[in-house]
Amino acid sequence: MTKLFAITRMDVSPIAADWPKELRQSVRFQWFKSAEEAAPHLAEMEVLLTSGNVRTEWLAEAARLKWVHCLSAGVDRLPLDYLKQRGILLTNSSGVHSVQMSEYAMSMMLQWVRRSRVFMEMQQARQWRGAPTTDELYEKTIGILGTGQIAQAVAPKARAFGMRTIGYNRSGATTEGFDQIYSGENGLIQLLKESDFVISILPGTKQTRHLIDLPKLKLMKPTAFLINMGRGYVIKEDDLIHALQAGIIAGAGLDVFEQEPLREDSPLWELDNVYLTPHISGNSPKYIERAAVIFNENLKRYVNGDTLRNKVELDSGY
Incomplete structure (x- = not known):
């Protein structure tokens, strides 16, 4: 037995x-x-x-x-x-994780373009004032690092909002639901340059540690929004903090971190252009x-x- x-x-x-x-x-x-x-x-x-x-x-x-x-x-x-x-x-x-994490990715992007934090602050302050400028997902480009099952669940949801979907994987193999797949160092550079939203769903390995550092962040659009729901150490956290503080990228939605729980003195807690969650994107x-x-x-x-x-x-x- x-x-x-x-x-x-x-x-x-x-x-x-x-x-x-x-x-x-x-x-x-x-x-x-x-x-x-x-x-x-x-x-x-x-x-x-x-x-x-x-x-x-x-x-x-x-x-x-x-x-x-x-x-x-x-x-x-x-x-x-x-x-x-x-x-x-x-x-x-x-x-x-495909269902809940793909929904998490969409919710982060929607919160960002629809300025949900600003409206929540207005509600809590009982303020009715001129609406802040909002944006749309329509015709934006989403670049997904990793094209496994979670990414394959994100892609059709993003397409339903009229987004262009591009992906990055090791092999360069075409994946259903994506408009373009990139691979290799040049492919990663191209994805970062083109994307309005970059989502990391990469696994934690020796090869992916600090894959996204300051030079890579500087390739992104200054209006770009970065979401990490894979492993925290795929992104070099100190470099990300600098990029967010300096306006190198517009904002980030983070569910995973290099050190968890996130240390109390981390500047990420206080940045207005960051949405934080405590490693819950896979919960269901x-x-x-x-x-x-x-x-x-x-x-x-x-x-x-x-x-x-x-x-x-x-x-x-x-």
Whole structure:
């Protein structure tokens, strides 16, 4: 019998709620809220379900471990080198964020062009005065860094508002829903120059760390708005702060940061041209429901000896 352990504070009890008979008979599922709670049982674990924060020292106790599934799409908090050394398979929940994060991106852009902060301040001050100048998404260009499933959900929504959609990926492969795909250093430069809105959905890897720094920010339009909902360290934060303070770019919507929680003395808290949220763009009341569909399909494949989906390449980190 396959011994599946979930080690996460997230309520994963719905994962097994609708298992068919064959899974119930072939998989023993146990949920632990911490590694400390799971410690006496680690030697038995064959499959690990985690929200992504795993330490090498207690994985070493799991001698029978063959497969780790991450409930998130990002796996940069996992010990990838150790998993590779052990020959442990890693899969993720790519696709679980598509709906909510694409809606988040649209909401950030709409708040910016429609000046929602100004009107909220007017409401709170009980002021009825001349309306500030607003803008439109119509005929603007949105450039998306990363063209995976989240980006593929953003693109048609942006097109519905009459936006031109361009994307950046490693391979340059065409992607449905985009008017243009760029790749390579020259492609990144071109996207930054053309875009009215730049959205980063890039994973956190050695290659993407500080991909967007001050020289890259200076390529953007002074009217451009930058949204980061991928990983905080893709953008060099001190350079971004300077760009926002100096008017190199017009504004930013940030859900992720180099250090989380965002430190209390960060200038980002006080900038009028910044919208901040505490890493919640992927939150949804349907999160576990969607994650369960992805994981349970792979669990059936694992039990049957079939190839798993959403396999993470441990060298690249995605």
